[in-house]
Ligand code: FES
């Protein structure tokens with residue numbers, strides 16, 4: 169057993185004692201009751217379970233699967249989950265675009281796509297691309313996320329809409 173502490177969506181949690189082999193997915197869903205993070209394949213292939221990991225001192229963010237990683241490996245980290253995207257009862261621009269495009273059907277993959285797209289937007293803000301390179305950049309950003317309901321094109325269109333709504337922010 170190990171006592172872990174971490175910050176999730178700006179809220180400190182812990183110290184909480186967990187088994188050393190407890191997955192991060194089980195920690196979020198079963199220990200904390202945060203069921204927005206899904207469990208799909210369990211072998212790091214579908215990416216439905218990813219959360220955003222924020223590096224300290226603004227060092228950038230990335231996504232990490234939670235199915236094959238232990239809760240202990242997140243000790244001391246700062247992360248964001250799907251529950252953290254809406255602020256003060258207002259959906260984020262990405263969430264609104266996902267709904268506007270009917271990007272999801274069963275919704276099982278949506279938290280993963282949302283987290284990946286959010287990291288993509290933040291990277292784009294730091295390093296804008298030309299309009300001509302946007303489609304490929306979106307494809308590469310969302311690559312690897314599986315959607316059994318085949319929402320790929322609609323997710324892509326939704327992310328594109330968010331970028332094109334603020335070209336001065338995201339494009340060269
Ligand atoms: S459940 Fe983690 S990658 Fe599929």
Ligand code: FES
Nearest residue numbers: 273275315316317
């Ligand atoms: S919306 Fe059903 S798996 Fe993507």
